[in-house]
Amino acid sequence: YYTLLEMNLLETNHTRIFAEIHKNGRIFRSAEDVADWIDGKGTTAEAFLEAFNSTNVQRRVQFADALARQFQAASVPALVVNGKYMINVSRQVSTIQMLDIAERLIANDPDDAGTATSGKPAGG
Template identity: 25%
Template sequence: MNRREFSKQTAALAGLGLATGLAPWQSAQAQTPVEGTNFVKLSQRAPVSAPAGKVEVVEFFWYGCPHCFHFEPSLAAWAAKLPPDVVFRRVPVAFRENPFAAHQRLYFAIEALGLIPQLHAKVFHAIHEEQLKLDKPELIGDWVAKQGVDKAKFLAMYNSFALQTKSSQARSLMDAYKIDGVPAIGVAGRYFTSVSLNGTPDKALATTDYLIGLARKAG
């Protein structure tokens, strides 16, 4: 989903080409990804936070994006099987203030509280299946409380200076990778790929595997 499409979020999800039931990424059509078609090599390297000797993979996403919602199951299964030299992390984007900023803070708050395994997929489900807005601190706090999380503790983290810093860092990384749509994947500060460049989630992940291999060779 690119920036222009975000204002059309109510469009039907049918025909997006991201439905479940796709072949596993390992079974994606065997062909070498093409630079300029399936991925982009950055002209200037983006910063990475992974330690030396590790390959950093970053998923840029937005909770309100239907493409990201449909990509998440394939991505989660892929991320669970990554080798030890690959460091995976998610970065929520904020193309404008709301609802992007609220969703960005929601992710960073549950991440800081160690609640990603319990709540990340549930946030997607709440927004896309239950049609909850979750676009204001009080609404988000009430929803989190229903998940068994202390609301006051959550909101303290949601409104903290630490999260302001995280949001600023996310914007900088987004700009460095020149992100204009999600879901998108950055690899090692060198490469960028996305579902839209590859046609399906599985092909995007196959391209990501290829880029990880390139990053290893580059050192």
Template identity: 30%
Template sequence: MRIFLALIGLMVSLVACADGNAPEKYQAGVHYTVLDAPVRTADASKIEVTEVFWYGCGHCYHFEPLVQPWKKALADDVNFVQSPAMWNGAMELHARAFYVAKALGVSEQMHGPLFEAMNVAGKRLANEAEIQEIFVANGVDADKFTKAFSSFGVTGQVRQADARARSYRITGTPELVVEGKYRISAKEAGGQPQMLEVASFLIEKVRAERAK
């Protein structure tokens, strides 16, 4: 009997050890990339998830219906932010539109229309006048838009977003960055829904790291 109980105890110990050494579901270098130099987050008290996007990106447009409900379900200790990518002058204009909306307090009001203008209506939004037209059509005062568009505050945020994307070493859009150090692409994760699964995994990983 004692021998039997000892064998049972040994088996339980072996299983526990095996579980403790089991490989993680998502692997660095396979499903996500660990940045060589972590990027400072906006609020160190929270776990940050950043979506890097572009209004003219069809993949980003189709990612929106997935990421919005996921974002709303995040716990209070997670801070979700969006950061526009910009590799040329046109993308800088679109990034400026994003921060103009934030400055005027109409982000929720303008985010969808800006996506739809480029991805549904086929507008290029190649200059300030074309962007202003979208804002005015959605209830934003033209003079307020003009003042915000070239404001010091908006210009500073555009520059910061550009520097942030460079530090993330973004390879395309959309991409997610967790805690300023784990970057996720659809190619690595296996698709857009899987990007969110990997992000959820990394949020838990950061929680565990912080708990230690």
């Protein structure tokens, strides 16, 4: 994800790679696997690996990993609102409801002179 974002190739390849994983059952076990697959789809394997190993991409990956650990996000999709509330899909909460809850939390954040109406404090 971050490599494609860095290369400005996310928009043209996001749906393609999602389908490859979720519809075709492809398992990418390494950056080299992804590089081989994406070769010829707007970039080369070599350029992909160079971007993958870049400081910018590695920093973004480390930051995302730290956030996932901080918020104990074990699955996706998950939304973190204002760095305090984490919303996950569940039997009770659909992806559409996640967005509604997030909008309410944003509009009613106590730190923004309102009162939170729903949601679970992140990490709690």
